[in-house]
Amino acid sequence: MPRTGRPKAELILSDEEREQLLRWARRAKSSQALALRSRIVLGCGDGLDNKTVAGQVGCSANTVSKWRARFLESRLDGLVDEPRPGRPPVITAEQVEDVVVATLESTPKNATHWSRAKMADRSGLSKSTIGRIWKAFELKPHREDGFKLSNDPQFVDKVYDIVGLYLDPPEAAVVYCVDEKSQVQALARSQPAFPMMPGMPEKRTHDYVRHGTTSLFAAFNTADGTVISSIHRRHRAVEFKKFLTKIDAEVPDHLEVHLVCDNYSTHKSPSIVTWLEKHPRFHMHFTPTYSSWINQVERFFAYVTADLLQRSDHRSVRALENDIRAWVKGWNENPKPFVWTKPAEQILDSLKRLLQRTTGAGH
Structure with missing residues (x-):
């Protein structure tokens, strides 16, 4: 008489259990062990014996018997490994x-x-x-950032004035952030660059030949991101007055013009003061000392540096100037205004906290 073995307890799956087992068996992020156990139980739920299930899933009959019994005892929870205690932490x-x-x-x-x-x-x-x-704890002792606090006695008033222009510009007016990127060098690398290849960045020599300098005058429109620009070999009051004249010519006559500038002496020279008196629609707003971060044109200059000047290779100043003009023209074809979000109160609170951390001042 053939041996029939110990009778197996009947394993019946509910619809919810079958759906969960199918998800575990098919889901790519399930562990291989959990997927195997799910297939074992699904086979047993279909009425197959342990040997047949073992042949289907590729394991031993003893493994099938183990997980059949575990499922009958604890259902779905029996298939999930209990977290192991592991080695206790040795760092207190x-x-x-x-x-x-x-x-x-x-x-x-x-x-x-x-x-x-x-x-x-x-x-x-x-x-x-x-x-x-x-x-x-996000600690990086090897890194440092630089800062310089303004000593401008009108710092608070100027911050409120300029941030107010950004967040709530006056009606029938345009706001420009103005400055010069001076001493832009036409640099010719001493050797041709090695082009980028898979697994190897572009390589350039560190030595170069200087072929002269030029200056980029820029007025950044805070509303739409367009830029009025001029290029001059020098950056005296004479050149700045020419640039103001260009702005005056390009801005429609019915608009007031508000200019955000730094405290460079050129911007306050007698000839500029006289010119402003003859053009009453122009209004100057000077940034606090050591506070170039509040002038949006500095961010525009950063794009010029990163996209064009950082890897430039020019054999003449004229070639450099032509490339700068082309770059600004391309910018104006798809301008990107900068979104200013911090009100003056939030800026001043941040600076107060910095003072408290560094000197104990700012109370």
Whole structure:
């Protein structure tokens, strides 16, 4: 008489269980182990014996028996691995706090800032552990940013004035941010560049020959991003007055003109003052000292530098000037106004917090 073995408990799947098992079996992000267990239970739910299911899914009959029993005992929860306790952490909260506080409030001997190696020697932790702690708390001792606080006695008033122009410009008026990008050099690299290739960036020589300089005068329209520009070999009051005349010619007569400028002496020379008196629709708004960040034309100049000048190779000033004119023309074909979002109060609050952190002032 053939052996029939121990009778198997009947495994019946509900519709919800079958749908979940099918998702686990098909989903690309499921673990391979969970997908296999789901296929095992689905086969058993179809009434197949353990040996047949094992042949279909490619595992042993004992594995099928194990997961059949686990499912009958705990249903879907029985197929999911319980989280393993793992190795207990060997770094205490006190050690982490010590590293963070030391990074923020001290410096190593004979050095201006902490490195992973120096902090590892100090704390007794590994360099990789120090790196993970710094990453978790977003600490980067090897980096620094520069800043210079304005000493302008009218700083607050000027910030309110200029930010007010950006956020709430006057009616029947146009606002231009104006400045000169002076001493733009025509540089000829001493050797041709090696072009970019897969796995290798473009390579340029560090040495070059200077062929002269020029200056880009720009007026950035804060409303639509268009730019009025001129190029002059020098940047004296004479050239600035010519540029103002060009702005006057290009802006419709019925509009008032508000110009945001820095405190460069050229912008305040007697000849410019006289010109402004003869053109009463022009209104000058001077930025606070050491506050070029508030003048939007500086962001425009950054695009000129990154897109054109940083890798330029010009054998003459005229060639450089032609390329700058072409670049500005291309910009004006698809201008990009900058969206100013911070009100004056928020800017002043940020500066107050910076003062409190650095000097304890600003109360």
